[in-house]
Amino acid sequence: MSATTVDVDTNFISVPIPRPTGWQVAAAQKRGSRHEASGANCEDAYYVVQPVPGLLVIAIADGAGSAKFAEIGANVAVQHGAAHVCAGWELVGDTLGDSIILRLLEEAMSSARSAVQAEAATREVEFQELASTMILVIAHQEFVAAAQIGDGAVVVADAAGEVFSLTAPVQGEYFNETVFLTARNALQIMQLKLWRGEMSGVAAFSDGLQLLCLEWPECLAHASFFKPLLEFIRDTPEEARAASELAEFLHSERVGKLTDDDVTLVVATLRNDHEEG
Amino acid sequence: MSALEQAIEFANNTQPRCPCVLILDTSGSMAGNRIDALNAGLRTFRDELAADEVAGKRVEVAIVEFNTHARVVQDFVTSENFFPPTLTASGGTDMAGGVNKALDLLRERKRQYGANGILYYRPWAFLITDGEIVDSQQVAQRVSDEEKRGGVAFFAVGVEGAKEESLRSISTRPHKMLSGLKFNELFLWLTASLKSVSQTIPGDMVALNNPTGTWELV
DSSP states (O other), rough: OOOOOOOOOOOOOOOOOEEEEEEEEEEEEEEOOHHHTTTTOOEEEEEEEEESTTTEEEEEEEOOTTTHHHHHHHHHHHHHHHHHHHHHHHHHHTTTTTTHHHHHHHHHHHHHHHHHHHHHHHSSSSSGGGOOOOOEEOOOOEEEEEEEEEEEEEEEETTTOEEEESSSSOOSSSSTTTOOTTTTTTHOEEEEEESSOEEEEEEEGGGGGHHHEEEETTEEEOOOHHHHHHHHHHHHHHHHHHHHHHHHHHHHHHHHOOOOOOOOEEEEEEGGGGGOO | OOEEEEOOOOOOOOOEEEEEEEEEEEEGGGGTHHHHHHHHHHHHHHHHHHHHHHHHEEEEEEEEEESSSEEEEEEEEGGGGGGOOOOOOSSSSHHHHHHHHHHHHHHHHHHHHHHTTTBOOOEEEEEEEEEEEOHHHHHHHHHHHHHHTTOEEEEEETTTTTTHHHHHOOOOOOOEEBBBTHHHHHHHHHHHHHHHGSSBOOOOOOOOSSOOTTBBBB
């Protein structure tokens, strides 16, 4: 490890401030065997972007099984939600206060909902026909914020590598019934979470994976699922290879045995300067 | 298996269960070809469900038969472990008894799920009958109340000879009539419907969306 020597007042010892060199992200998706069998498309959609260095935006939407244009609704939702965050980030400035970040997320979800509504109107179909769940994440060196309507979840790894759920799948009595972005009260009951701290990674996924990686009924993040996953992303800087291996994992027999649903998984680790040997 | 796959461990959760109770008319009028076709349909049902990796573990089947009396022929069991009994037909038609027993069975099953921390999907109750119900008031009320509470998704299918008025009075959803003795097609369709139950839907939208194909009398 190289050391930088400077003349300092020995009463004042400065520690190099880790500067993120960026996020390493891998995303993968699998069309569920159920949709494969019926010839239907995958109804999960996702969007990942790093608009400025150190900032990661993730959007995931899972189309409702009963909605005819679910795939379209999901795609419109993620694109508009992520775009709103990116556009709004410039206005956030240097303060990065909790309320400003959360408001940006809230507005982005609202914007996504309105965009889906407009799309339904253009197509002259019922709003509900474009129903999907929605997860929107803003990840930064100093915090992770997430907004969520419906199921799936967001999991965070702190600097020590410990993982925890930031959001949890919304459930009623029945496992397959949840809330959708198109619901009348969606924005009122939306989960809005923000965690501040030094973090090492974040993962977001749609409900197809939630039985495999969360411990029910408390929906705790299953450490032996996420730790190897995050380690793998960290150790695989070639993004294409990371994405392809992630996809291979989602398409594995082990996963297929436990879920017939569409699956979307986005995993990211933060690379800091002081990690460089 | 890739290194990544080997390293990742899954959480140890029990599969969510989808309980489905079949309420079957085994009265005298169902004797002969009808009960043979129904029995064959049950075997098809079993084979189709068990052949599906995920549905095999999730769908739980129970059977209540009713003729002069109502009887639980099969308590809830996962489809992997379901071996359909061979039913025989004779006697009267205690449809109310059958429906009541089935709803009791579902209520008890949900209680067991809750006690054991098992997740589940909205239960299905599937009535197949060629008869009529004399006094439907109590059972119609019960089915309606359950549906309103969201406690069950109740469907009725009439075999030729069934009094459609009876089916209409019990079932909140529009009933369907079976074409001839197409029980095999009916059970294939029911399997497909149950397999798709894991897809996420809003709470108020349970319906038999699948096109019925060849088994429905139109």
